[in-house]
Amino acid sequence: MKRRDFDHLNCSLAQTLSVIGEHWTLLIIRDAFMGLRRFDDFQKDLGIARNVLSERLKRLVNEEVLEKTPGEKGFPEYHLTAKGLALQPILISMTHWGDKHRPNPKGRRLIFLDRKNRKPIQTMTVRAHDDRRLKPKDITVKRGPGHRSSGLDIPLSDLR
Amino acid sequence: MKRRDFDHLNCSLAQTLSVIGEHWTLLIIRDAFMGLRRFDDFQKDLGIARNVLSERLKRLVNEEVLEKTPGEKGFPEYHLTAKGLALQPILISMTHWGDKHRPNPKGRRLIFLDRKNRKPIQTMTVRAHDDRRLKPKDITVKRGPGHRSSGLDIPLSDLR
DNA sequence: CAGTATCCTACGTGATACTG
DNA sequence: CAGTATCACGTAGGATACTG
Numbered sequence: 001m002k003r004r005d006f007d008h009l010n011c012s013l014a015q016t017l018s019v020i021g022e023h024w025t026l027l028i029i030r031d032a033f034m035g036l037r038r039f040d041d042f043q044k045d046l047g048i049a050r051n052v053l054s055e056r057l058k059r060l061v062n063e064e065v066l067e068k069t070p071g072e073k074g075f076p077e078y079h080l081t082a083k084g085l086a087l088q089p090i091l092i093s094m095t096h097w098g099d100k101h102r103p104n105p106k107g108r109r110l111i112f113l114d115r116k117n118r119k120p121i122q123t124m125t126v127r128a129h130d131d132r133r134l135k136p137k138d139i140t141v142k143r144g145p146g147h148r149s150s151g152l153d154i155p156l157s158d159l160r
Numbered sequence: 161m162k163r164r165d166f167d168h169l170n171c172s173l174a175q176t177l178s179v180i181g182e183h184w185t186l187l188i189i190r191d192a193f194m195g196l197r198r199f200d201d202f203q204k205d206l207g208i209a210r211n212v213l214s215e216r217l218k219r220l221v222n223e224e225v226l227e228k229t230p231g232e233k234g235f236p237e238y239h240l241t242a243k244g245l246a247l248q249p250i251l252i253s254m255t256h257w258g259d260k261h262r263p264n265p266k267g268r269r270l271i272f273l274d275r276k277n278r279k280p281i282q283t284m285t286v287r288a289h290d291d292r293r294l295k296p297k298d299i300t301v302k303r304g305p306g307h308r309s310s311g312l313d314i315p316l317s318d319l320r
Numbered sequence: 321c322a323g324t325a326t327c328c329t330a331c332g333t334g335a336t337a338c339t340g
Numbered sequence: 341c342a343g344t345a346t347c348a349c350g351t352a353g354g355a356t357a358c359t360g
Contacts, residue, residue: 003333003351006187008207012258012269013190013251019262021183023352027166030173034301039322047168049354054323075321083261085296089253089284091173097250098172101243102179107305109172114288115300122287124249128274129282131291136245140275141194145267163331163353183332199342209334214343235341324359331352339344 010148019063020087024048025056029084030091032066037077060084093124170308179223180247184208185216189244190251192226197237220244253284 006014020026024046031042043053057078060066065084071077092112099108112121126134166174180186184206191202203213217238220226225244231237252272259268272281286294 003183004207009187010264010269011187011190012255012262012264014187014258015262016254016258017186021186023163023181026177026181027169027171027174030171033296043322047164050323050356051325052353055352076323080296086257086261088296088299089286090250090257092286093249093253093284094176095172097246098174098176101246102172102175104170104172104306109170109304109306109308111302111304112286113300113302114292114294115298116288118300118302119289121294121299122289122291124253124284124286126249126252126272126284127282128276129279131282132274134274134281136193136240136248138275139248139281140273140278142271142273142278144269144271146264146269148269162329203342210336210343211345212333215332236343322360325357327355329351329354332350334349335347337345340342 010146016090019065020090022056022059024052025060026091026094028053028056028060029065029080029087032078032080032084033088033091037071037079038075039078042078089124092121096123170306176250179225180250182216182219184212185220186251186254188213188216188220189225189240189247192238192240192244193248193251197231197239198235199238202238249284252281256283 006017020029027046028042028048031045036042036045039053039057042048042057043050046053048056057066057068061068061078063083064081065087066078067081069077069079095110095112113119114121126136126139128134128138166178180189187206188202188208191205196202196205199213199217202208202217203210206213208216217226217228221228221238223243224241225247226238227241229237229239255270255272273279274281286296286299288294288298
C-alpha cells in the first residue's frame with residue numbers, strides 16, 4: 001500500500017517526474033530561478049513547512065538540480081546547477097500554459113523577457129529539425145533503443 | 161492541517177500545477193497523447209488504481225483538458241481537447257529533460273518525430289522574439305498587470 | 321538565520337469486490 | 341468494459357518548538 005513510484009514505466013517523463021514531481025518542488029525551483037537563494041526566503045515566499053522545505057532542498061541537492069554553497073556572508077545558499085537551469089523550458093512552458101488557460105483577469109502575472117532587448121520571448125513551441133513550428137498533430141513518436149514496453153503494448157498511434 | 165493548495169501564490173505556474181500537478185495526472189495525459197482513449201487501457205498501462213483513475217479523469221474532464229465522448233462502439237472515450245493538446249510543449253520538455261539528465265543506458269526511450277518527414281524534432285528551447293535561441297541566463301522577468309506580490313516581495317533578480 | 325525534531329492528522333492511494 | 345463503493349493504511353505535509 002505504499003505510494004507507487006513510476007519506475008516500472010521506463011519513461012523519461014516518469015523519470016523527470018521522480019525528480020520534480022513532488023508537491024512544492026517545482027515552486028522551489030521557480031523561486032531559485034527568480035533569484036532566491038536562502039532557506040528562509042524560500043520558506044517565507046512559499047509558506048511551506050520548514051521540515052518539508054528542508055527535505056525537498058536536500059533531495060534537489062542530491063539530484064544535482066541545486067548546489068549548496070557556503071555563500072558570501074557565511075550563510076548557505078542554494079544555486080541552480082546546469083542540470084537545474086536546463087529545467088527552464090519546462091517552467092516556462094508551464095507558466096505560458098497557465099497564463100493562457102487559467103488566466104488572471106487582470107492580465108499576465110509574470111512576463112519573460114529577452115534580457116538583451118527586453119522584448120518578450122516567444123511562446124514555447126515544438127520545432128521541426130528545420131525550424132518549422134509544429135502543432136500537436138504534426139508530431140509522431142517512434143521507439144528508441146532504450147524503449148521497453150511496459151504493461152500495455154501501446155500501438156503508438158497518432159493523435160486524431 | 162489541510163494540504164495547502166497554491167492559490168495564495170498568484171502564479172501561473174502554480175495554476176498549471178493545480179491542473180496537472182497531481183500524481184498520475186501527467187502520465188494519464190501522456191497516455192492520451194499516445195493514443196489511449198479507454199478507461200481500462202489507461203488502467204492497465206499505468207497500473208493505477210481504478211478509483212484514482214476515475215477521479216483523475218473526472219477532474220481532467222472538468223478542467224476541459226480531456227473530453228468524454230460516447231465513442232464509436234458505444235464505449236466512452238477520452239480525447240484531448242485543444243486545451244489538453246496545448247500541454248504538449250510541457251510534456252516534451254519534460255521528456256527531453258529526462259532523456260538527457262536521467263538517461264536510460266540503452267539510449268532514448270521514445271523519440272518524437274516530425275510526421276511530415278519523420279525526422280526528430282528539436283530539443284525544446286526558449287526563443288527570442290526574433291527566433292534566436294536563448295539560454296537560461298539570457299532571460300529576465302518583469303511583472304505584468306496581473307502580478308500581485310505574494311508573501312515575500314521578491315526582488316526579481318536575475319540568474320547569476 | 322538555518323535548519324532539526326516531534327507530533328498529529330488528512331488525504332492520497334492501493335486492494336478488491338460489486339454493479340450496470 | 342466502465343466505472344462505483346469500501347476499507348485500511350502509510351505518509352506527506354502542517355504546526356510548532358527547539359538548537360547551534
